[in-house]
Amino acid sequence: MKSGQTAEKAPVFGDAFIHGLTDLFRWRRDVRRFKPDPVPSPLIEKLLGLAALAPSVGNSQPWRFVSVEMLSAREAVIANFNVCNAAALASYEGERAALYASLKLSGLREAPVHLAVFCDHATEAGFGLGQTTMPEALDYSVVAAIHTFWLCARAENLGVGWVSILDPRQVCRTLDVPAQWKLIAYLCVGFPLEEHLDPELVRHEWQVHLAETKRLHRR
Amino acid sequence: MKSGQTAEKAPVFGDAFIHGLTDLFRWRRDVRRFKPDPVPSPLIEKLLGLAALAPSVGNSQPWRFVSVEMLSAREAVIANFNVCNAAALASYEGERAALYASLKLSGLREAPVHLAVFCDHATEAGFGLGQTTMPEALDYSVVAAIHTFWLCARAENLGVGWVSILDPRQVCRTLDVPAQWKLIAYLCVGFPLEEHLDPELVRHEWQVHLAETKRLHRR
Numbered sequence: 284m285k286s287g288q289t290a291e292k293a294p295v296f297g298d299a300f301i302h303g304l305t306d307l308f309r310w311r312r313d314v315r316r317f318k319p320d321p322v323p324s325p326l327i328e329k330l331l332g333l334a335a336l337a338p339s340v341g342n343s344q345p346w347r348f349v350s351v352e353m354l355s356a357r358e359a360v361i362a363n364f365n366v367c368n369a370a371a372l373a374s375y376e377g378e379r380a381a382l383y384a385s386l387k388l389s390g391l392r393e394a395p396v397h398l399a400v401f402c403d404h405a406t407e408a409g410f411g412l413g414q415t416t417m418p419e420a421l422d423y424s425v426v427a428a429i430h431t432f433w434l435c436a437r438a439e440n441l442g443v444g445w446v447s448i449l450d451p452r453q454v455c456r457t458l459d460v461p462a463q464w465k466l467i468a469y470l471c472v473g474f475p476l477e478e479h480l481d482p483e484l485v486r487h488e489w490q491v492h493l494a495e496t497k498r499l500h501r502r
Numbered sequence: 503m504k505s506g507q508t509a510e511k512a513p514v515f516g517d518a519f520i521h522g523l524t525d526l527f528r529w530r531r532d533v534r535r536f537k538p539d540p541v542p543s544p545l546i547e548k549l550l551g552l553a554a555l556a557p558s559v560g561n562s563q564p565w566r567f568v569s570v571e572m573l574s575a576r577e578a579v580i581a582n583f584n585v586c587n588a589a590a591l592a593s594y595e596g597e598r599a600a601l602y603a604s605l606k607l608s609g610l611r612e613a614p615v616h617l618a619v620f621c622d623h624a625t626e627a628g629f630g631l632g633q634t635t636m637p638e639a640l641d642y643s644v645v646a647a648i649h650t651f652w653l654c655a656r657a658e659n660l661g662v663g664w665v666s667i668l669d670p671r672q673v674c675r676t677l678d679v680p681a682q683w684k685l686i687a688y689l690c691v692g693f694p695l696e697e698h699l700d701p702e703l704v705r706h707e708w709q710v711h712l713a714e715t716k717r718l719h720r721r
Contacts, residue, residue, distance in 0.1 A: 291699055293529060293697035293699075294522070294525045294526075294529055295659075296522060296525075296526065296656075296657040296658075296659070300519065300522040300526075300657065301654075301657050301658070303513070303515060303519040303522070303523075304522075304523070304526070304653070304654065304657055305552060305654075306513045306515075307513075307515065307519075307523070308552055308555040308556075308650060308654075309555055310512060310513055311555075311557070313557055328718070331714075331717055331718055332714065333524060333527055335711075335712075335714070335717060336527040336528055336530075337527075337649070338530070338532055338649070338652070338664065340664075340666055341703065341708070341709060342701055342703040342704060342708065342709040342711075343709070344709075344711070344712045346717065347717065347719065348717055348718050348719065349718075349719045349720070349721055350718065350719070350720045350721070351721050352720055352721065353721055356721050367634065367635050370634065371631075371634045371635075374630070374634065375629075379629065383631070388631075388632075399721075408709055408712060409703075409708075409709050410594075410598065410708065410709065411593070412590075412602070412607075412703070412708065412709075413607075413666040413667055414666070415586065415589065415590045415593065415667070416586050416590075416666070416667060416668055416669050416670065417666040417667075417668070417670055417685075419641070420664075420666040422638070422642075423641075423642070423645045423686070423687075426642045426645040426646060426649075427645060427649045430556070430557070430645070430646045430649045430650070431527060431649070433557070434523070434653075435520075435523065435524075435527075437515075438515040438519065438520050438523055439515075439520070440514070440515075445557065445559075447559055447632040447633070447635070447636040447639040448632055448634070448635060448636075449635055449636065450635050451635065451636055458721045459721070460719075466636075467642070468642075478512035480510055480512075482561055484560065484561040484628075484631070485561060489560070489561065489628075489629065489631065490560060490561040490562070490563075490627055490628050490629065490631075492554075492561075492563070493554075493563045493627060495550075495551065495554070498550055498554060498565065498566065498567055499547070499550055499567050499568075499569060500566065500567065500568045500569070500679075501568070501569045501571055502568055502569070502570050502571065502572055502575050502618075502677045502678070
């Protein structure tokens with residue numbers, strides 16, 4: 284029972300670290316404007332190693348990352364986005380539609396790295412623990428891995444943008460992944476052109492930060 | 503358009519911070535064994551403020567946290583867990599069943615703070631941006647907030663345990679939340695009795711850490 288134990292002492296996180304962590308959360312952005320500079324492969328592999336430290340239901344580790352490198356696959360994903368984004372734009376009217384049309388909602392064309400992130404619904408890892416009444420916890424585990432990747436990337440000055448304006452089944456077909464893999468996110472990754480403290484959707488007046496009163500309730 | 507800009511300079515995260523961040527990911531645990539010590543309310547409020555810096559689709563910020571304080575509500579959640587956990591145990595056989603029965607899967611009885619975390623599907627914030635083709639991105643935003651809370655909590659030496667062995671509709675009824683709130687997670691929060699580098703489910707031989715080869719694929 285003690286085989287996994289090590290002599291390493293638990294760290295104590297001091298004020299300086301907590302200050303830095305707060306800055307990391309404050310300055311993490313959904314990046315859509317990238318420099319063309321390539322991202323070293325070992326850096327991506329390091330970040331994926333850290334992502335695998337994310338919590339997962341039953342320790343199922345259901346995250347599967349696909350690096351989309353073929354030009355034909357990238358063009359198919361961009362076409363997928365363009366169709367879905369045009370349909371989304373058509374659902375808005377008046378000023379909201381004009382504002383939507385003015386937003387830059389993905390950096391698919393510019394990002395040097397594309398990562399499609401899936402949840403493997405066929406995995407036997409975790410032996411189903413914790414999934415009986417809330418099976419969606421498997422998908423949520425992948426979100427935790429994505430968020431871990433995102434935070435580590437930002438700490439390494441690398442930007443990440445999450446694109447959800449895609450037909451997920453079409454992405455699965457384009458990338459020819461196993462039938463039981465569910466697309467959770469499509470990520471654009473690269474060095475950002477700009478740094479901002481405020482989210483793009485706040486800066487461009489799409490949605491303000493909500494008041495704290497909405498957040499905590501008591502029972 | 504520049505109203506949200508500030509003069510604050512973007513931080514540069516150095517090697518010491520990245521080392522600390524890596525330790526945070528390595529030492530974050532799903533905690534089920536808590537000290538009885540109370541958690542100061544201002545600390546919980548600080549952590550919820552940081553959680554609200556999480557990414558959300560369309561900046562919708564759909565996370566709603568309910569602090570479960572009434573004894574009757576806590577007892578109902580514990581009864582809910584006990585029924586679901588017994589049903590889950592009955593689905594295993596032989597050695598797996600014996601191993602499952604030996605696991606401590608929640609700290610509901612001991613944890614001084616219970617937080618039920620919901621996604622508000624009725625929110626108009628975000629104006630639906632990014633949700634047309636992948637509506638589940640709204641739920642995923644709440645997971646990112648939970649993970650943010652979890653990481654900040656660990657940095658403050660506070661333990662968090664995510665309980666998914668619950669009937670979510672029954673939790674909604676117990677807590678009498680609005681009809682369009684969906685339960686994403688039920689969290690136990692408190693100061694941990696023990697610190698471990700290895701996950702409980704690895705230490706107790708339920709599920710090992712998967713090899714890296716499962717993780718990254720190329721197309």
